[in-house]
Amino acid sequence: MQQHSIMLFFMLLVGIGTIFFVSIFMSSLKADNDSTGVKNLLKKRFWFTLILIVVLGIFAAATLPKSPYFTYANETPSTVIHVGTMQFSFFLSTKPIDPKSPSGETIEIPHDQLVEFRVTSFDVNHGFAVYDPSMRLITQVQAMPGYVNNLRYKFTEPGEYHIFCLEFCGTGHPVMQTTFKVI
Amino acid sequence: MNIDSLKLKKISALWIIVILVLFIASIVLGILMRLNQGKVIEQSPLTFYTNMTTHGLTMIGIWFAAGMVAVNYLLQRYVKTSYGVNLFAFILTVIGVVMLWVTTYAGKFSTGWTFLYPLPFRDLGSESWSTPLFLISLTILGVGWLVWSVSLMAQIFKKYTLAQAFAWQHFKSNPTVETPPFILITTVTLVGVIASLIAAVIVIVLYFAEYFSHGDFVNDALLMKNLIYFFGHTIANEMLYLGLAVIYEIFGEVSDRPKWKMTWYISLAWNCAMVFILTAFFHHLYMDFVQPQALQIVGQLVSYLASIPSAAVTVFSIVAAVYGVKVRWSIVNLLFFLGVAGWVIGGLGAVIDATISNNIMLHNTLWVPAHFHTYNAMGNVLFSIGFFYWFSTQYVDKLVLSKLTKYTLTLLIVGGIGFLMAFYVAGANSIPRRYSTYPVELTSGPYLAKVGALFATIYLIAILIFFYNIAKRCFVILSASSR
Amino acid sequence: MFRYFVCFFALTCFSFLGYANDNHSDFREEQNLYGKIYNAPLGIVGNNKVSSVEELYNQKPLIIALVFTRCYGICNPFLLQLSENIKHLQSNSDFNILVISFDPRDNLQDMTNLSKQYGLENNLQWNFAITDSIDAFINSIGFIPKWDSVIKQFDHDALLVGVNEKGLITKNLLGIRIVEDVHKMISSINNVFTPSYRLPTKSNIFSCFNYDPKTQTNRPGLGLLFVALPAIITFLIVTIIVIKSKRTVS
Ligand code: HEM
Ligand SMILES: [Cu+2]
Numbered sequence: 031m032q033q034h035s036i037m038l039f040f041m042l043l044v045g046i047g048t049i050f051f052v053s054i055f056m057s058s059l060k061a062d063n064d065s066t067g068v069k070n071l072l073k074k075r076f077w078f079t080l081i082l083i084v085v086l087g088i089f090a091a092a093t094l095p096k097s098p099y100f101t102y103a104n105e106t107p108s109t110v111i112h113v114g115t116m117q118f119s120f121f122l123s124t125k126p127i128d129p130k131s132p133s134g135e136t137i138e139i140p141h142d143q144l145v146e147f148r149v150t151s152f153d154v155n156h157g158f159a160v161y162d163p164s165m166r167l168i169t170q171v172q173a174m175p176g177y178v179n180n181l182r183y184k185f186t187e188p189g190e191y192h193i194f195c196l197e198f199c200g201t202g203h204p205v206m207q208t209t210f211k212v213i
Numbered sequence: 214m215n216i217d218s219l220k221l222k223k224i225s226a227l228w229i230i231v232i233l234v235l236f237i238a239s240i241v242l243g244i245l246m247r248l249n250q251g252k253v254i255e256q257s258p259l260t261f262y263t264n265m266t267t268h269g270l271t272m273i274g275i276w277f278a279a280g281m282v283a284v285n286y287l288l289q290r291y292v293k294t295s296y297g298v299n300l301f302a303f304i305l306t307v308i309g310v311v312m313l314w315v316t317t318y319a320g321k322f323s324t325g326w327t328f329l330y331p332l333p334f335r336d337l338g339s340e341s342w343s344t345p346l347f348l349i350s351l352t353i354l355g356v357g358w359l360v361w362s363v364s365l366m367a368q369i370f371k372k373y374t375l376a377q378a379f380a381w382q383h384f385k386s387n388p389t390v391e392t393p394p395f396i397l398i399t400t401v402t403l404v405g406v407i408a409s410l411i412a413a414v415i416v417i418v419l420y421f422a423e424y425f426s427h428g429d430f431v432n433d434a435l436l437m438k439n440l441i442y443f444f445g446h447t448i449a450n451e452m453l454y455l456g457l458a459v460i461y462e463i464f465g466e467v468s469d470r471p472k473w474k475m476t477w478y479i480s481l482a483w484n485c486a487m488v489f490i491l492t493a494f495f496h497h498l499y500m501d502f503v504q505p506q507a508l509q510i511v512g513q514l515v516s517y518l519a520s521i522p523s524a525a526v527t528v529f530s531i532v533a534a535v536y537g538v539k540v541r542w543s544i545v546n547l548l549f550f551l552g553v554a555g556w557v558i559g560g561l562g563a564v565i566d567a568t569i570s571n572n573i574m575l576h577n578t579l580w581v582p583a584h585f586h587t588y589n590a591m592g593n594v595l596f597s598i599g600f601f602y603w604f605s606t607q608y609v610d611k612l613v614l615s616k617l618t619k620y621t622l623t624l625l626i627v628g629g630i631g632f633l634m635a636f637y638v639a640g641a642n643s644i645p646r647r648y649s650t651y652p653v654e655l656t657s658g659p660y661l662a663k664v665g666a667l668f669a670t671i672y673l674i675a676i677l678i679f680f681y682n683i684a685k686r687c688f689v690i691l692s693a694s695s696r
Numbered sequence: 697m698f699r700y701f702v703c704f705f706a707l708t709c710f711s712f713l714g715y716a717n718d719n720h721s722d723f724r725e726e727q728n729l730y731g732k733i734y735n736a737p738l739g740i741v742g743n744n745k746v747s748s749v750e751e752l753y754n755q756k757p758l759i760i761a762l763v764f765t766r767c768y769g770i771c772n773p774f775l776l777q778l779s780e781n782i783k784h785l786q787s788n789s790d791f792n793i794l795v796i797s798f799d800p801r802d803n804l805q806d807m808t809n810l811s812k813q814y815g816l817e818n819n820l821q822w823n824f825a826i827t828d829s830i831d832a833f834i835n836s837i838g839f840i841p842k843w844d845s846v847i848k849q850f851d852h853d854a855l856l857v858g859v860n861e862k863g864l865i866t867k868n869l870l871g872i873r874i875v876e877d878v879h880k881m882i883s884s885i886n887n888v889f890t891p892s893y894r895l896p897t898k899s900n901i902f903s904c905f906n907y908d909p910k911t912q913t914n915r916p917g918l919g920l921l922f923v924a925l926p927a928i929i930t931f932l933i934v935t936i937i938v939i940k941s942k943r944t945v946s
Contacts, residue, residue: 032574036565037641043561051554054532058540067538071529075478079525086517089568094513096570099506103889106864110729117337126726148726154332155434157500157577159645165654167574167643172500174434175331179502180890192654196577196645198325200337201258204648363933370941375934404930412926439923491927 033166098169102182107146111137111210115149115156115173118202120193122210137210141188147181149173156206157196163189170196185212219693220296221289222604226687228282228303229601232275233680235310236594239275240676242268244669247635249649251662259338261649262323269326270313274354276589277406277448278306279597280455281361284399286604287462288365291396292372298364305357312350316343325647327445330437333420345424348417355417359410366403369396380480394475398458401487402451408491409447416440435503439494446494453556453588454486456596457527460549463603469541470534479530482522489519499572509569516567520560528557544618545603551626552595559588562637577647580640583633590672591629598679605686617678625675631668635661725868727838733760733863734836736827738796741808743823749794749833752823753863757791757885759878760857762839764799764850765806774854774872779814781875782821791882794823798830798841799850837865858885 061067068074113120114127114134121127121134129152139145149158151173159170160183171181185191188211195206242264248254249261256264281302288294316322320343324332333344369378373392376382378400380392419432419440465472473479495512498504531553540546562584566575575581639661644651651658735750746752761778763771775795782793797807807824811817816824827833834840841852858867858881866884869877883890 032571033641033643036571036574037637040562040565040637044558047554047558047561051550051557054536055550057537058535058542061537061539063539065538068533068536071533075525075529078529079521082521082524086521090514090517093568093570094510097506097509098569098573099502099509104887106860106862106866106887107730110726112726117335146730154335155329155438159577161643161654165643165656167578170500170573170576171502174438174501174503176434177501177503181502182889192652194645194652198329198332198647200332200335201262201323201649202337204258204645204650204652207652363937366934367937367941370937375938404934407933408926408930411929415922415925436922440926443923443926 098171098181102144102184105144105182107144107182109139109143110146110148111139113147113149113158113173115151115153115158115195115206117153117200118195118206120158120195120206120208122193122208134208139185139210139212141185141212144182144184147171147183148178149181150178151175154199155197156199157194159194159196161192161194162187163191165192172197188212217296218289221286221294221299222690223693224296224299224303225282225286225604226690228278229604230684230687231307232279232282232597233601233676233684235271235275237673237676237680239268239271240669240673244666244673247662247666247669249662250651251659251666252650253663253666256649258649259321259323262325262647263317263321265647266323266325267314267317270317271310272589273326273445273449273452274306274310274313276593276597277358277452277455278302279600280452280459280593281358281365283459283597283600283604284402284455285361285365287395287459288368288399290462291393292368294368295364298361302357302361305353309350309354309357312346312353316347316350319343320346322347327441329441330416330420330432330434334423345421348420348424351413352417355410355413359407359414362403362406362410366400366407369400369403373400379484380475381484383475383477383480392475392480393462394473394479395458395462397475397480397483398454398461401483402454402458404487405447405451405454405490409444409451412440412443412447416444435501438498438501439504442494442497443491446497447490449585449589450490450493453593453596454490456552456593456600459596459600460531460553461527463600464531464534464546464549467541467543467545467603468534470538473530473534479526482526486519486522489515489522493519493567496567496572499569500576513567513569517564520564523560524557528553543614544622545599545606547614547622548595548599548602551622552592552599555591555595555629556588556593559584559586559592562587574643575640577645578640579636579644579646582646583636583640586636587633591633595625598683601683601687602679605683605690621675621678624671624678628668628670628672628675632665632672635665635668725870727868728836728865729868730864730866731836733857733859733865734829734832735863736829736833738794738823738825738827739804741804741811741824742817746823749827750863752792752794753859753861755792757861757882758794758859759791759881759885760794760796760837760859762798762834762837762841762852762855762857763795763810764797764841765802765810766799766849768849770852770854770872775810775814777872778856778878779816781873781878784875785878785882789821790886792821792823794825796825796827796830796833798834798839798852800830802826837868856881858882860885860887 109124112123112125112127114129114132116132121132122137123133123135124137127133132152147158149171153175155175156173157170158173158181160168162168169181169183171179173179191210191212193208193210195203199206245254245256246261246264246268249256285294285299319340321339322336322343323339324336328347333347336344373396377390377392378396380397382388382390383392416437419437423430423432461473492511493515495504495508496516499509499512531550535550562580565571566580566584639658642657644655644658644661648658733749733753735748737748738746738752740746752758761775763775795810804826807826808817811822811824816822837857839853839855841850844851854871856869856873857865860866867881869881880890
């Protein structure tokens with residue numbers, strides 16, 4: 031549930047930020063004519079900046095290796111699912127999809143096995159976003175005309191998964207969806 | 214009062230009235246969208262997407278223009294600016310916006326404000342003439358704004374040398390000439406504005422090239438996406454910087470505090486910001502695995518880096534100006550202060566989303582509108598409205614903090630927070646952005662949309678009160694004579 | 697301003713050059729990916745130690761070329777290009793090549809002659825082979841040659857199949873291909889993950905990057921210039937403004 035932790039983390043930051051700004055505001059209301067405000071500003075600024083740089087550096091170092099371009103890169107997938115997208119439908123198939131007469135098939139993916147989705151588009155940009163049975167977004171990639179994007183994923187939970195389009199592609203965008211099963 | 218400055222005041226007052234009217238209209242469109250997503254009203258997808266496209270383009274256009282109006286007005290304190298160019302930009306902006314509304318409402322043009330290639334060529338349901346008309350209206354806006362930015366920049370360089378305008382002399386100890394922070398930020402921002410407008414021009418040229426070649430020439434989707442976000446991301450960020458320039462210039466004087474001084478670290482921070490902001494747009498392409506990985510990583514690092522100068526310098530400056538000292542609070546500096554808080558919080562949401570491993574869960578969910586509305590609706594808009602107040606009251610009225618103003622501010626904050634929270638929670642619930650209605654499986658979508666619509670209406674009430682106060686005074690300025 | 701319009705105009709004209717670059721890539725190349733190749737028993741020219749496909753790919757990842765010796769058509773140019781490409785590789789030790797006949801009439805002597813034709817009979821990296829279970833083998837690849845009894849020839853694709861050390865097909869290449877594509881195949885049989893690749897289009901000249909599998913990096917393409925163009929033009933504008941305003945001051 032990465033989204034939950036993201037939301038929690040964000041709310042924490044917002045809380046800190048709010049307290050920070052409110053207390054600064056309050057301090058100015060309390061101040062009288064002789065108050066001098068912050069002392070040693072340059073020093074404080076220096077430490078603040080340094081801490082910020084270190085924190086951001088740690089964040090970058092911790093998160094960058096988790097980027098989708100590096101996950102599962104050293105394993106060989108057990109199946110390839112070809113994904114063709116078109117205003118306003120998805121075609122999923124274990125066989126390559128002919129752009130001139132695209133067709134899909136019902137997909138069942140065994141769990142705990144690495145699959146590779148090869149995603150492309152036959153017209154405009156689309157999105158390929160996989161939602162788990164509890165309707166949570168678990169992974170996604172863009173479908174761009176002229177390019178094939180390879181998205182690897184290992185499904186752990188059996189069940190029915192939904193695919194939604196996450197790049198605006200015209201009036202039918204919100205109805206563009208399909209499903210597959212993990213067994 | 215001298216005739217030149219009266220002319221400038223009148224055109225600025227005119228700008229402000231037009232901007233606020235368009236703002237209110239666009240908020241109404243926003244509320245309509247939320248109501249439709251909440252299933253309170255029922256509009257066709259085509260209507261929804263024309264509303265969305267109009268809302269996005271108009272909002273970006275007017276708040277960019279608002280920043281330029283404020284900067285142009287205050288720049289007159291240091292250098293002479295051209296009234297003619299300002300008027301020219303005004304006329305082209307009005308023509309451009311009217312044409313935009315014609316393409317969206319009469320032509321049913323509905324590609325979203327990013328008009329991502331090749332959607333304008335395959336925009337189902339729209340009139341065939343709407344795509345070229347859209348490109349023409351963008352050209353008109355682009356030319357008007359480009360001429361305006363270049364003209365302001367030229368005026369700055371008439372007085373300041375290259376090094377002075379970018380405050381490079383402050384890297385040495387005891388500089389002989391001090392560059393006002395306002396001049397530095399304006400110069401830095403204009404560079405970014407010009408770059409983003411040129412990106413737009415290239416996109417438009419490439420679109421026209423394909424349009425007139427009748428299929429002989431086909432653009433590359435990856436290149437177009439890079440260029441479009443170069444334009445879109447950069448202009449959306451630079452318009453915030455225009456607002457910050459205004460704060461640096463007038464926060465001190467409205468608060469009865471000393472004016473902010475230029476130092477080496479302010480100079481360093483803004484010079485860095487200028488560079489970072491031109492490459493941060495790569496974070497819009499994280500989910501395009503075709504983009505080389507080096508650029509993806511640069512995207513994340515630069516997005517992080519971009520937050521350092523703003524946090525360490527601008528936020529710190531406002532803290533230093535307020536913390537533990539007596540400040541004469543008025544609606545103007547309250548809006549500025551609140552706006553900085555909104556900007557920071559929106560920035561936190563943005564940094565989270567600019568992390569590639571989070572982006573895979575958040576990309577194109579409502580988290581994206583959540584964070585950019587935070588630093589627009591609760592950030593940049595407040596900067597500009599603060600300026601509008603200051604501008605309209607400086608000769609006409611006195612700044613007092615009345616009870617009504619306090620209530621209005623409360624409405625603004627409550628409405629704003631509720632409206633934004635509905636977006637954030639939906640984003641964390643994986644609700645996609647740009648859906649006219651939500652699939653039945655995404656159960657929390659419609660519910661949160663209703664909450665959003667309700668709070669946005671509260672926000673709108675506050676804006677209407679502000680509009681009444683500001684427009685009333687602007688009309689007085691418009692009818693003033695030079696004697 | 698005039699200067700920039702000239703600049704834009706030149707670039708726009710330039711952009712019309714974006715034709716050509718006809719590539720033979722094809723969606724059929726995506727067939728049977730990560731499927732297992734059939735473990736056919738092999739008779740290999742000048743090599744008695746190895747007697748099956750599995751033993752070959754267990755040694756090193758494999759590039760398989762499907763040919764027949766009586767071919768009047770594509771087989772010869774195809775093999776010639778392949779041997780040229782392999783010769784031009786900087787490091788070509790991390791894979792082997794299997795040239796296998798799908799024509800039941802071919803015997804070891806035919807294959808020996810074929811290898812001599814390219815001077816490869818003593819090259820240990822190259823294995824010229826026949827098998828008695830060719831049908832199962834080509835079925836596992838999805839390769840379907842059609843026999844034309846009038847001209848007594850097979851109607852077939854020129855196909856290269858990349859197989860990793862586990863015997864899984866990781867990439868196919870159809871037609872006669874340039875060395876860059878062979879590079880991509882070698883990366884893939886050595887299990888290097890490429891998150892993305894482009895499909896052949898008219899506008900290759902415009903792509904931002906050309907992937908260079910030799911160094912596994914992206915070389916900047918013409919498109920990148922376009923992405924950098926706004927910054928470059930802005931720089932020019934600022935420079936010109938500064939120079940012009942100096943003139944008016946003095
Ligand atoms: C209270 C006022 C506002 C309301 C109610 C509102 C509402 C909305 C809604 C409902 C959307 C569509 C969200 C979706 O993707 O499903 C949207 C998109 C957008 N809004 Fe607002 N908004 C407001 C203020 C602003 C402001 C001040 C800006 C300033 C820049 C702005 C800029 C945008 C942009 C650029 C989009 C994206 C349009 C697109 O996806 O093409 N909005 N807004
Ligand atoms: Cu879509």
